[in-house]
């Protein structure tokens with residue numbers, strides 16, 4: 115295992131982007147790295163752990179120091195690789211690393227080994243997915259889009275304001291938006307802001323492509339607290355699916371805590387299929 119440096123971010127993001135599979139588990143995605151890049155490239159790199167074999171990146175983990183959770187992405191080629199799984203577990207079991215919980219939604223051998231080694235079920239997450247073969251219906255809101263090439267200050271301000279009004283403890287800011295937009299993953303991302311018929315910015319989402327033919331990710335999505343219960347959550351989820359289809363994604367995916375009834379309901383209402391809940395693993399000893 116090695117720690118990442120800011121100049122290795124592009125290479126890591128490129129590797130992680132090749133792993134999501136249509137219909138497969140919704141594991142750590144380039145979009146998750148992209149969203150965390152809003153904290154700064156140095157901070158993101160400091161949180162990343164990289165596993166390689168023969169010079170090829172095969173697994174990446176993103177550590178949250180506060181919770182002790184590491185969120186893992188594994189290459190499909192090591193899904194059944196027991197020796198590789200054993201190496202991962204050995205590295206994560208080092209008490210100096212401080213890992214107390216693991217998000218491992220793919221990697222059959224790794225998941226099996228965690229269960230066998232006394233790691234127990236932790237927080238439950240609900241993945242959802244909408245296939246993008248067919249054109250996506252109109253969402254009903256007026257949508258403004260910001261990608262890496264078209265930054266309009268007013269829309270960015272609205273993007274940030276909706277985020278703050280949707281997530282009570284949000285620390286998102288203009289500075290953080292610009293840090294996110296300057297990082298490698300955002301070259302394949304867009305922010306969408308939804309406006310109601312009175313011109314209020316009511317909903318926002320950031321969508322992340324992993325390249326053509328692969329699943330894209332919604333992270334994060336929110337509706338302004340003063341404008342909820344009017345179909346805007348459904349609408350911005352539909353708009354996100356449409357944007358990802360335009361970007362060539364095979365499906366639109368998202369994962370939300372299973373206890374977030376409103377989030378799950380909004381995605382289902384927008385045509386996303388609810389997939390079986392999946393739990394993180396928590397260390398018991």
Ligand SMILES: CC(C)(COP(=O)(O)OP(=O)(O)OC[C@H]1O[C@@H](n2cnc3c(N)ncnc32)[C@H](O)[C@@H]1OP(=O)(O)O)[C@@H](O)C(=O)NCCC(=O)NCCS
Nearest residue numbers: 335336337342343344345346347348375376377379380383
């Ligand atoms: C979740 C959220 C996006 C819903 O936005 P919203 O504009 O109120 O949702 P909508 O009005 O479009 O409702 C869509 C569906 O969800 C249902 N719903 C909305 N909030 C709900 C709640 N708290 N509990 C149960 N169902 C709920 C609605 O009844 C509706 O169902 P229907 O289409 O079958 O009638 C909004 O509450 C929010 O921003 N929450 C904080 C951030 C968040 O959780 N984001 C999503 C997960 S990352």
